[in-house]
Amino acid sequence: MANQSDSSCVHKVGFPPRRSLATDFTRGLKETFFADDPLRPYKDQPRSKQLALGLRFLFPALEWGRDYNLSKLKGDIIAGLTIASLCIPQDIGYAKLANMDPQYGLYSSFVPPLVYAVMGSSRDIAIGPVAVVSLLLGALLQNEFDPVTQKEEFRRLAFTATFFAGVTQAALGFLRLGFLIDFLSHAAIVGFMGGAAITIALQQLKGFLGIKKFTKNTDIVSVMRSVWGSVEHGWNWQTMLIGSAFLAFLLAARYIGKKKKQQLFWVPAIAPLISVILATLLVYVTRADKHGVQIVKKIEKGINPSSVDQIRFAGSFAAKGFRIGVVAGMVALTEAVAIGRTFAAMKDYQLDGNKEMVALGTMNMLGSMTSCYVTTGSFSRSAVNYMAGCRTTVSNVVMSLVVMLTLLVLTPLFEYTPNAILSSIIISAVLGLIDYEAAYLIWKVDRFDFMACMGAFFGVVFTSVEIGLLVAVSISLAKILLPVTRPRTALLGNLPGTLIYRNVEQYPEAIRVPGVLIVRVDSAIYFSNSNYVKERILRWLREEEEQQNANDLPRVDFLIIDMSPVTDVDTSGIHALKELHRGLQKRDVQLGIANPGAVVVEKLRLAEFIELIGQEKLFLTVGEAVIGCAPKVSEDV
C-alpha cells in the first residue's frame, strides 16, 4: 500500500489559474442566460448568411418550408383534421370555463395557431385554449368583474390580460429568462394539474346535473354545497341522462384509444365531435330544451372581430390585466414548454425554450387583438396530433382553417347542442391531466417531492387555483433552500484493501479509522448553513469522543473534512471554517482538508485559510489525508 500512496502523493491539490472578474462574470452570465450558446451558428459567417440565419431563427417555417413535400403535407392534413374535430367541441366548453361566450373559444383556435405555425419551433404541439388556463383565467377575471352583469368589462379585462400574458411570455424569452419557469418543479406541476382537473370536473357538475344556481368558488367544499343544496330544486333527469350516456361513450372511446394506441388513436379524437352531433340531433328532434335541458343557444357567426380597442395599456385597469396576465401567461408557458420538450425528446430534435417563449408571446399578443383569450399548447390535442402523424406546424394551419370554416358556416348548427354534452367532453378530457402514475412514482422516489405534489393538489382542490399555484411555487423553492440550510453530513470509512473512503452508512463494509474522524459535507458551505456545518462537525466529534470514552478507544487526534461535494464556499463559510479550526485547536485536534475543488481552494487561499492551517494539511484524496495526518495509524489499516 505504501507504494500506491507514494505514487499518488506526487500530485498536490491544484490551484486553478486566477481568472479576472470580467472573465468570471462573463462566464457566469453566459451559463445563466446563454447556456444553449445560441450565437454559435453565426460565428465566422458573412453578414448576408447571418441575416438569413437570423430570419430562419425567428421564423422556423422558413427552415422546414424548404424541404416540405407532399408526403409531409398528407400527414399534416390528416393530423390537422383530427385535432380540429377534437378542438371544436373542447373550445366551446373551455370558453364557458373561462366565463366567456362560446365563440371566443373558437376564435382562440383560429388566429393563434396560424401565428405559431410561422414562428414556433415545436412540430407536434397543438395550439388553442386549454382547460387549466381557461379555468385559471376565468377565476382570476371573476375576482375583478362579474361575468354576467359586467360582461363588457369582463371581456375587456380578458383581452387586456391576454395581451399582457403575451408580453410576459415574449419578454421572458427575449430577456432569456426562460429558466425562471424551471422553478416550478415537475412534482408541483403534477399536483397542480391533477388538482385543476378535479376542480374543472367538479365545475362540470353544473352542466351535467342541470343546476341553475351554482357557486362561483371553485373549491370542493363550496361546489359540493352547491350540488347538495340544489337537490331540493331537483336535478334535471333528461340532462343527466344525456350527460351520463355520452360520458360513458367518451370514456369507452378513451379506453379503446388507450388499448390500441397505434391503430385506434383516432377513436377518442373524433368521439367528442360525434357525441356533439348525436346529442344535438337528439335535442333538436325531441325538443328536450323545452324540458329543462340547457343548450348552447347561440354562437356568433363569422370570424374573429378586432379587439384592439378593448385592450387598455395604462391605468389601474391595465394594472389588473397585467397582474392576471403574468400569472396566466406563466402557467400557459409552463404547459407549452413541458409539451414541447416532451415531444422534442421523443422525435429527438432541439427546442430552444427562449425562442419558443417569444413565439408563444407574439401569438398571444396578436391573439388579444383578435378577440382571443390566452392560448397555449394542449396536452390532449398535442398527443393526438403526434399520434395522427403530424410532420410540421402545418397541421395547426389545417386545424385553424377548419375552425375558420366552422365559424363562417357551421355555428348555427350548435344552437341545440346541450351543455351537458360539453361538460361530458370536458370531464373526459381533463381526466387525462390526472397523472396518478407520475404521482405514484414521485411517492416512491422522493417523499419531499410528493409533499410538494400533494400540497399543490390539495391547495387547488380545497381553496383555489391561485392558492394552489402559490403553494406549488413555495414548496418548490423551499425544496431548494432546505438542503442548502441543513446539508447532509456523513462519516467516512475505509473500504478494506483500497485507498478509497466512503460513507459508512452506504457502505457497511467500510471501516472507520481509529483516531481519525473523517466527515464529508454534502453541500456548498454558505452563509445559510455555515454555522450549522460548523456545529454539526463539532457534534460528530463530541459524539465520537463520548463513544471512545465509553469504549476505551484511542482519542481522536485528526479531523479530516472531505470537500469533494463542497462545490462552493463564501465568506461566511470560510469564517465558520476558521472558527472550527480554532475550536479544534483548543481540543488539540488537527484539521485536514481533502480534495477541495477549484473554486473552493482559490477562495480558501485568498482568505488566508490555507496559510492558517498550513499548506501541508491540504490533500488530494481522503486516503492521502489519512496517511499524511496519521502515518502511524494508516499503517495499521
Add this chain to the structure above:
Amino acid sequence: MANQSDSSCVHKVGFPPRRSLATDFTRGLKETFFADDPLRPYKDQPRSKQLALGLRFLFPALEWGRDYNLSKLKGDIIAGLTIASLCIPQDIGYAKLANMDPQYGLYSSFVPPLVYAVMGSSRDIAIGPVAVVSLLLGALLQNEFDPVTQKEEFRRLAFTATFFAGVTQAALGFLRLGFLIDFLSHAAIVGFMGGAAITIALQQLKGFLGIKKFTKNTDIVSVMRSVWGSVEHGWNWQTMLIGSAFLAFLLAARYIGKKKKQQLFWVPAIAPLISVILATLLVYVTRADKHGVQIVKKIEKGINPSSVDQIRFAGSFAAKGFRIGVVAGMVALTEAVAIGRTFAAMKDYQLDGNKEMVALGTMNMLGSMTSCYVTTGSFSRSAVNYMAGCRTTVSNVVMSLVVMLTLLVLTPLFEYTPNAILSSIIISAVLGLIDYEAAYLIWKVDRFDFMACMGAFFGVVFTSVEIGLLVAVSISLAKILLPVTRPRTALLGNLPGTLIYRNVEQYPEAIRVPGVLIVRVDSAIYFSNSNYVKERILRWLREEEEQQNANDLPRVDFLIIDMSPVTDVDTSGIHALKELHRGLQKRDVQLGIANPGAVVVEKLRLAEFIELIGQEKLFLTVGEAVIGCAPKVSEDV
C-alpha cells in the same frame, strides 16, 4: 495498474438500507429544528433533575449564579460602569434617531438589560437601544404617523411595534426557527450596516450644522438637498464649532483606544460622557442657546412609566405595529445573535441561538410595557464590555442601575446639553459599523458576495433602510438559488500514475482519456437545473465531438458522470438523466455513473434508472468506471 484495479473492484456501489418514511421525516425534522440536540442533557435523568435543568435552561442566571464570586463581581462592576458612561449619551442621541423624546432612550437602557441579565446566555453582550434599529424603527414609524404633529399615535405605535418585535423574536426561538435569520448573509449585513452608518451620520448633519428645516427622507440625495438648501438660511457657526471640536476629540479618543486596545480601551468609552459634561457646562456658562445653539431642553425625570395601556393588540393599528415590529425585531435579532456568536467564539462557550431569541423576545415584550422601544445588543458597547473585563450579565445590571440613578436624579443636568454634541457622539459611534476591512476581504474572496454587500449598501444610502434590507435579503436568496439553477460542470482527466481523476482546469497535469468523456456535475440535480444539466452534458459531448472531427481523434464511445458532488436528485432530475441516456443511445455512446451517494443511488434504483442503464454501469470510482467502460483504452493510460 491491472492489479490495483482488481483490488478495488471487489467493492460495489453500496445501497443504503431503506429507511421508512417516518425515520426519514423525523431525521429531517431533527436536523432542521433540533440540530443542537437540546434535549440531550435531559435524557435518563430523574424528573426533579429534569425540572432543575429546565429552569436553569430558561434562566441561565441560576447556572452561573451558583459559582459567582467577588472577583467576578469586581470585573462586572468595572465593565458595567464603563458601558453606563458610554450608553447614557448614546441613548439620548439614539432616541432622537427613532424620533422619540430623549428619556425613552434612557428608559430602554433600564428595564431590558435587567430582563436579559436573568434570561440571556451571552456573557458579553451589552443591551440597550442601538443606532441601526433606532433609525429603522423611526423611519418605519414615520411612514405611518408624523412624530411631531401626531406624537401620541407615534409613541403608541412605537410601543405596539416593540411588543410585536418581542413576540416575533420569542416565537422564532420557541418554534426553533432561529435558522431563518441565517438567510441574511454576512456580506449583506456588512453592506447594510455600512449603509445604515452613512445614513445615520448624514442625519446628524441636522444637529451638527444646526439646520432647522430638514428632510424626513433618509436617502443621501434628499439629505444633501436639505443641507445645501439650508445654506442660504445660514448654518449656525457656534453649533458647528462645538460639534467639530468635540467630534475631533471623540475621534482622537477612538484612535487612541484602537492603538492600545488592552490598556486604553476605556478612553473612547468615557470620552462621550466627558464631552457631554464639558459641552453642557460650556453652553450653560456662555448661554450659547440664546445664539441659536439647539439644546436638549428637557428630559422627563423619574423611571419608566407603564405603557401597557398604549399597546394595541388587535385591529388595523395592531396590524401596522405587527408589520413594523417583525422587520425591526428581525434586524435587532440579527445584530444580537451576530454579537453573541462573536464573543461566544472568542471566549469559547456555547450559545443556544433559539434560547437567546426567547430571552431577547421576552425582554422586548416586557420593555414595550415599560415605555421602552426595541432594544438589542450594541456592537460598540458589547466590545467595550468585553474589553473592560465583564464576566457575566451582571455588568448589564450595573449599567441598568446607573441609568436608573440618572433617570431619578441627573436628568435636569442634561437640559443645556447641545444637540450638536449628541450628533458628534452618534457619528463617532456609527463609524465603527463601517467595516471596510470586511468589505475588502469579501471583494477579494467572493465577487458575488461583494455584489450583495454593495447592493445592500447602496440600497440603504440611496433609497431607504427598508429597501436596502429588501435588497440584502433578495441578493442573499438569489445567491443560494443561482448555483442550484446553473450548477458548474467540469471535465475530468487522469492524474498520471494514479487512478485518480480530477478537474482538468484545476489540475493542468491531468490527462483526458481518449474516447471517454468524463463529466462531473457540481450540484444536486433538481427540477430547477435538470434540463440545464442534461443540455450542458450534451453540449460537452458535442464540443468534444467537433474537436475530434477537427483533429482526427478517436470518437467518444463512453460518457462517465462523476456523481460525487451530486448530493441529491429528484424526479425531474431522474427524468433528465433518462432523457440523457436516450439521447446518448441514439448517438451510440454508453453512459456510466461513478460514485453516486446513498440518497442518489437509492432514488435511481426506485425510479428504475439503474435497471435501464444496467447495474454494471454503476462504478465505485471514476477510475473503475474508465476501466469498466473502456478496458482497452484504460490500458493505454
